[in-house]
Amino acid sequence: MKIKEGKSALEQNLYRSFLLLSATLVLISLGFTLFFDISRQRKDMDKLISGTASYIAAIPDVAAMLENGYPDSTVTRDLDSLSLNIPDINVILISDKNGLRFYHTNRLKTGDSYVAGDEDAILAGSDPYITTGYGTHGMQRRAFHAVKNSDGEIVGFVMVSLFTATLSAQHRSLLFFYIIIFLIMMIVSISLTHTMFSLLRDSLLGYDPEELVNIYTRQDEVMNMIDEGLAATDLDGRILFANQKVSTILGRPANEPPLTHLTIQELFPQTSFDQVIKTGESVTHESISFAGRQLIVKEVPIHGRGKQARRGVLIVLFDRTDLLRLSDELSGAHNMLDTLRAFNHEFLNKLHIILGYLQTGEIQQAMNFITNSSLVSSQSVRETANCIRVPKICALVIGKMMHAAELGIRLQVSADSTCRDHDLLIPVEGFVTILGNLMENAIEELSHDHTASPDVINASESPREIHIGIYCRPDVNIITCEDTGHGIQPELLDHIFEKGVSSKGENRGTGLFLVHELMEEYGGTIDIDTEPGEGTCFTLTFTRKETESNV
Incomplete structure (x- = not known):
């Protein structure tokens, strides 16, 4: 990939910002360091003059010289040597308590009186101290220390000082040193910044930051679309x-x-x-x-x-929500159209049957046929088609409704039923076989001429109805089939799914056997709720297996 030549505006701003940040951090760190170094240097110089004054005041010959009242050549020689060995000290002064100078690093001032005034406190018995005063050579830092005789009486004082100009010169030297360090660090920062941006460009595959921002913005817009x-x-x-x-x-x-x-x-x-x-x-x-x-x-x-x-x-x-909704609407329209065609065809057939009854003079039969046919209304057909959007299943249910109506049985689909192709957990052929056998078994139960028994209510005294519920969701399919028949006798309940076992006589018992076989094949469960004389309700449940959710 070709690396872009030159720097973009964003990269230049980042470059300058990084250098400015580096310079600021270096200045702050060096400023603090310089401040502490100057403070430390000042404290060290104060310790030097204070310590020197204390040392000189403790020399016995100095106290003897002040008590004798005249300069001592030995003391003068020793102090001259001391002054030469400590070049940072500018002035050493020894004076009696009247201010008469017995020693001064400047021989011309020996014998003069010290009248600065800042010696009064030390002669009054104060502890050693340091002052800043103005002398013939400018501002000075002066350390005062009392000279006492063997009896502890103050006989004079020692003053050791240095010129603040000397101290300022040392500060300027230190500042110049720090400026050199700052320039070196800035050169290093520039070099590191250049190296960092080169590495950054390599890690960004030759793109500069501004290009990446533009790419990210465009990609973000595309992703959101x-x-x-x-x-x-x-x-x-x-x-x-x-x-x-x-x-x-x-x-x-x-x-x-x-x-x-x-x-x-x-x-x-x-x-x-x-x-x-x-x-x-x-x-x-x-x-x-x-x-x-x-x-x-x-x-x-x-x-x-x-x-x-x-x-x-x-x-x-x-x-898939919107797509499935549109698909449901389209399949519902097609299913409704197919249902209406079938219903129209069935209606014409019924008209022919009624016409035949009338032509043969069987008026009562025609009236009974019309009464039974009215059990299936156009509204029931529309509601069924709206709930069940799988054409094969819908056609099966409506066909069974028509067949049940001819036998005087009302077959209804629960209003909250729902069935869509994409929600079926078993093949539609298996679904049709199971549901068809359940409905046919219920129709046969209600149309079969049972022999009344003392514990069974006569079929003519109870409504003959079948209620179907079909509830299909992506994770579970439930089918319910409830009738108002005589129920299943307790002695048959444990064998009801065996082939050939039936309460309707010989050569029966195939439908529930087939249903049971398909339930085992597709991993479903069957629950039976029955009571003699009250009816029977079959509940079939299919659940999506965990392995089916991952492909």
């Missing part, structure tokens, strides 16, 4: 990126915090994140009901560039 939800995680499952479609699918308000503070387990509890990270293979979840929507969720491992190591997981959410 995609109809599928996209979310990326790291190896710990923390969400690093999620486009706006993910929030839309989840129904999250705009004022809620971004999804990047969540983990994938919190966002999508059905996730196979651990499996994807461990195996490195994609996992697809089909027909997941989530936040009131039908989703297909695909989890794909994210690999590093040129490496096999996994960096995280990409979750792709396909929202």
Whole structure:
């Protein structure tokens, strides 16, 4: 990849900002260091003059000289040597308590009186101290110390001083040294900044930061325009990126915090994140009901560039809700049209039957036929077609409704039933076989001429009705078939699914046997609720197996 020549405006601003930050940090650090060095130097000089004054005041010959009242050549020689060996000290003064100078580093001032006034405190018995005063050579730092005789009486004082000009010169030398250090550090900072930006460009594959910002902005806009939800995680499952479609699918308000503070387990509890990270293979979840929507969720491992190591997981959410709604509406319209055609054909057939009864003079038969046919209204047909959107199943149910009506039996579908192609957990042929046998078994039960018994209510005294419930969701399918027949006798209940076992006589017992075989084949369960004289309710349940949710 060709590296872009020159620096963009953003890169230049970053370059200048980094240098300014480096210069500021260096200045602050050197300023603090310089301040502490100057303070330390001043304290060291104060200790030097104070210590020297204390040392001189403790020399016995100095006290003897002041008591004798005249200078001592030995003391003068020793102090001259001391002054030469400590070049930082500018002035050494020994004076009696009247201010007469017995020694001064400047011989011309020996014998004069010291009248600066800042010696009064030391002659009054004060502890040693340091003052700043103005002398013939300018400002000075002066250390005073009392000279006492053997009886502890103050006989004079020692003053050791240095010129502040000397101290300022030392400070200027130190400042110049720090300026040199600052310039060296800035040269190093410039070199490091240049090296860092070169490495940064290499790590960014030749792109400068401004180009990456533009690329990220464009890609972010593109990601948010995609109809599928996209979310990326790291190896710990923390969400690093999620486009706006993910929030839309989840129904999250705009004022809620971004999804990047969540983990994938919190966002999508059905996730196979651990499996994807461990195996490195994609996992697809089909027909997941989530936040009131039908989703297909695909989890794909994210690999590093040129490496096999996994960096995280990409979750792709396909929202099928709108598509399924449109498909339901279209299939519902087609199903309704087919149903109306069948109903119209059936209606014409019934008219022919009624016409035949009338032509043969069997008026009572015609009236009975019309009464039974009215059990299936056009509204019932429309409601059934609206609930059951699988054409084969819908046609089966309406056909059985017509057949039951001819026998004076009312067959109804529960208003809350729902059945869609994509929600079926078993093949539609198996569904038709199971449901057809259940309905036919209930119709035969209600139309069969039972022999009344003392514990059974006569069929003519109770309504002959069949209630069908079909509830299909992506995770479970439930079929209920309830009739108002005589119920199943206790002695037959344990053998009802065996071939040839039936309460209707010989050569029967095939329907429930076939239903039981299909239930075992597709892994369903059957519950029977029956009571002699009250009726029977079959409840069949199919659930999506865990292995079916992952492909």
